[in-house]
Amino acid sequence: MPRYVALLRAVNVGGTGKLPMTELKAMCVDEGFADAQTYIASGNVVFSSKLGAAKVKATLERRLQAYAGKPVGVAVRSADEIAAVLKANPFPKAPPNYTVAIFLDEPPPKDALKGIKGQQDEEVRLGKREIYVAYGSGMGRSKLKIPAAAKGTARNINTIAKLAELAAGDNEG
DSSP: OOEEEEEEEEOOOBBBBBHHHHHHHHHHTTOOOEEEEOOOGGGGEEEEEOHHHHHHHHHHHHHHHHHHSOOOEEEEEEEHHHHHHHHHHHSSSOOOOGGGEESSSSSSOOOTTTTTOOSSEEEEEEEESSEEEOOTTTTGGHHHHHHGTTEEEEOOOHHHHHHHHEEEEEEEO
């Protein structure tokens, strides 16, 4: 049965979209997703499902909208895809906690980097369905705005590495 990672957008960030991870895990179990496991309180869940990625996404978004009363975006990647995102990181020498992949539903537009505003010491590269950003001085000081990333959800490389490990089944528990 395929393993998936679901990344929720705007959950438990700055007081918006409060969703206990126990609730997220329970939703997954209720939907028949096996071996559901959450990771940190920012809306990350790893599980197995017979459904395809598009059905997993639709199922979770429907459940989350019913729970939150508003749409909650979900990015879904298979175990292989999350491992590939980690491997494709174009900034391997940058600190992993200052480097993110912004997960999108579709490939970023070819001109995605043209609309960037506020860029200082950040480096930005396009991936398959991601936009990678290395924040030289950290995210907290950054004024970077990437219009093409507006509907995405970012995770730092440390989190992506842990999710890839969990999705691969290297840390059953």
